[in-house]
Amino acid sequence: QNWPVYGGDAGNTRFSQSTEINTSNVNKLKVKWALQLGSLRSQESTPILVGDTLYVSSSFGPKNTFALDARTGQIRWQYSPDVPKGIDQYACCDVDNRGVAYNDGKIFVGRLDANVAALDAKTGKELWVTKIVDYTQGSVITSPPTLVKNLVITGYGGGEYGARGALVALDQATGKEVWRTYTTPLPGEKNSDTWKGDSGKLGGGAAWFVGSYDPKLNLVYYGTSNPSPWAAIVRGSDSSDIGPYTNLYTSSVIALNPETGNIVWHYQFTPHDAWDYDGVNELVFADLPVQGKKTPVIMTANRNGFFYVLDRANGKLISAKQFIDGVNWATGIDMKTGMPIEAADNAKRPGAKRKATNICPALLGGKNWMPMSYDHVTGLVYIPTLNMCMDEVGEVANYTRGAFYLGVNFNMHEAGDSGYLGGVKAWDPVAQKTVWFNKDKLPWAGGMLSTAGGLVFHGDIEGWFKALDAKTGKTLWKFNAGSGISAAPMTYTLDGKQYVAVVAGRTESIPAFAAAIGEKMVAASPEGGALYVFTLN
Numbered sequence: 172q173n174w175p176v177y178g179g180d181a182g183n184t185r186f187s188q189s190t191e192i193n194t195s196n197v198n199k200l201k202v203k204w205a206l207q208l209g210s211l212r213s214q215e216s217t218p219i220l221v222g223d224t225l226y227v228s229s230s231f232g233p234k235n236t237f238a239l240d241a242r243t244g245q246i247r248w249q250y251s252p253d254v255p256k257g258i259d260q261y262a263c264c265d266v267d268n269r270g271v272a273y274n275d276g277k278i279f280v281g282r283l284d285a286n287v288a289a290l291d292a293k294t295g296k297e298l299w300v301t302k303i304v305d306y307t308q309g310s311v312i313t314s315p316p317t318l319v320k321n322l323v324i325t326g327y328g329g330g331e332y333g334a335r336g337a338l339v340a341l342d343q344a345t346g347k348e349v350w351r352t353y354t355t356p357l358p359g360e361k362n363s364d365t366w367k368g369d370s371g372k373l374g375g376g377a378a379w380f381v382g383s384y385d386p387k388l389n390l391v392y393y394g395t396s397n398p399s400p401w402a403a404i405v406r407g408s409d410s411s412d413i414g415p416y417t418n419l420y421t422s423s424v425i426a427l428n429p430e431t432g433n434i435v436w437h438y439q440f441t442p443h444d445a446w447d448y449d450g451v452n453e454l455v456f457a458d459l460p461v462q463g464k465k466t467p468v469i470m471t472a473n474r475n476g477f478f479y480v481l482d483r484a485n486g487k488l489i490s491a492k493q494f495i496d497g498v499n500w501a502t503g504i505d506m507k508t509g510m511p512i513e514a515a516d517n518a519k520r521p522g523a524k525r526k527a528t529n530i531c532p533a534l535l536g537g538k539n540w541m542p543m544s545y546d547h548v549t550g551l552v553y554i555p556t557l558n559m560c561m562d563e564v565g566e567v568a569n570y571t572r573g574a575f576y577l578g579v580n581f582n583m584h585e586a587g588d589s590g591y592l593g594g595v596k597a598w599d600p601v602a603q604k605t606v607w608f609n610k611d612k613l614p615w616a617g618g619m620l621s622t623a624g625g626l627v628f629h630g631d632i633e634g635w636f637k638a639l640d641a642k643t644g645k646t647l648w649k650f651n652a653g654s655g656i657s658a659a660p661m662t663y664t665l666d667g668k669q670y671v672a673v674v675a676g677r678t679e680s681i682p683a684f685a686a687a688i689g690e691k692m693v694a695a696s697p698e699g700g701a702l703y704v705f706t707l708n
């Protein structure tokens with residue numbers, strides 16, 4: 172019933188069996204306590220609960236991590252590492268921190284300066300700090316690590332900076348590096364023929380979001396970012412006939428053996444990406460019927476607009492369907508090859524000096540990192556979706572260490588006259604179809620929480636924190652947190668009492684990517700930074 176890890180469990184389902192708060196009483200939910208997080212930059216953390224202590228992180232400011240009495244919010248300790256001056260310029264999408272991880276008396280923090288720290292969970296004392304990568308190449312850590320057996324596994328960012336992505340495993344006890352697996356090959360290495368020349372060296376594939384772990388199959392799963400630069404011609408072909416240049420393992424999911432770091436299987440969502448369709452979105456576990464047989468699967472709602480169901484043991488594609496309206500860069504996924512069927516005649520592929528217009532979805536995707544939830548009772552997935560399109564044109568891509576390496580100009584805009592920019596969708600992952608859809612005139616709905624109380628909780632960019640009826644999508648209760656909510660909520664039970672927690676603090680950097688839509692996002696609510704905890708009176 173509790174919440175020991177960022178995604179609720181190792182399969183990122185964000186589902187709680189708790190039923191004290193349910194459809195019949197949620198209208199009586201009240202704030203029990205709140206905590207100011209000390210920073211007005213994008214707040215994206217989901218707290219975790221260990222014993223009666225809640226651990227929550229803040230975007231960088233004077234504070235990073237708080238340990239709190241989960242009943243009262245009283246601070247037990249704070250961890251405030253020095254933040255190097257000017258580090259913002261290396262964080263493409265703000266100075267985020269999405270949370271921490273716990274095992275065996277230690278809290279593990281992935282820091283913006285690309286170090287991982289282990290803290291004494293009782294006192295906050297730093298036990299060790301290990302540098303993962305030099306952040307001045309444009310690689311910051313914004314997400315909690317994945318803990319597997321005696322290991323702390325983390326990726327880092329840099330897909331917009333020409334970083335070469337990797338996953339790195341440290342020993343939990345000592346912080347010593349155990350293995351490092353790069354996500355793009357150098358010449359001569361396996362799959363290097365999927366890259367033009369040595370372009371894999373600056374090839375992106377950054378694993379900047381969270382991993383999943385299946386202890387039965389003993390596999391760790393991570394999604395990887397877009398390839399670098401966005402200008403595809405640098406990495407291979409300039410047309411939708413991509414030839415051998417798929418650019419493995421970018422915009423992919425990779426399954427790794429945690430003992431060795433070896434890649435056991437991979438599936439690439441967007442071969443030779445030209446649209447910033449990172450493949451990092453959370454990989455959610457379920458056991459779904461496949462040809463009459465209960466099968467362990469991964470479900471993911473990809474930036475590229477398709478909802479994928481993959482066999483968790485071998486990466487085999489089970490199904491893939493558009494989960495948002497208007498996807499047009501590809502018309503579908505070929506079930507035999509697993510490859511997208513791209514729009515004909517380079518229509519949606521920007522090239523050197525070649526403009527592609529009205530590409531849907533836009534670079535922020537049909538869904539960004541804000542996590543979905545999987546409800547074990549309804550069998551549905553609840554997805555914060557986006558509905559935006561873009562024009563793109565290729566220009567010159569020059570690499571400068573620590574600077575954006577795109578080689579493409581873009582302009583995001585509304586999806587025709589659809590009248591909505593996002594919304595929350597209930598999705599049947601077996602039938603691969605919409606069950607209900609709450610359209611929103613603004614984009615950037617927050618991450619989701621499902622409970623056995625028949626509820627779905629999520630926030631939005633205006634600061635509304637809502638409880639929906641999981642069956643119908645009807646809003647049963649809402650509270651305005653005073654600043655936009657991107658973070659996913661969590662719930663926990665202590666002394667027989669159920670609490671619901673959510674972090675508010677509007678995205679600060681993302682509107683800059685979204686032109687006129689960005690102005691609407693900024694106007695939706697002021698910046699903020701607070702944790703709210705709710706109970707029934």
Ligand SMILES: O=C(O)c1cc(C(=O)O)c2c(n1)C(=O)C(=O)c1cc(C(=O)O)[nH]c1-2
Binds near residue numbers: 215264312328447678
């Ligand atoms: O390629 C990368 O390294 C990278 C990192 C991050 C990040 O670490 O937050 C984002 C993105 N890309 C990205 O493409 C993106 O849309 C995005 C949104 C956000 C956010 O916090 O709202 N981060 C990121």
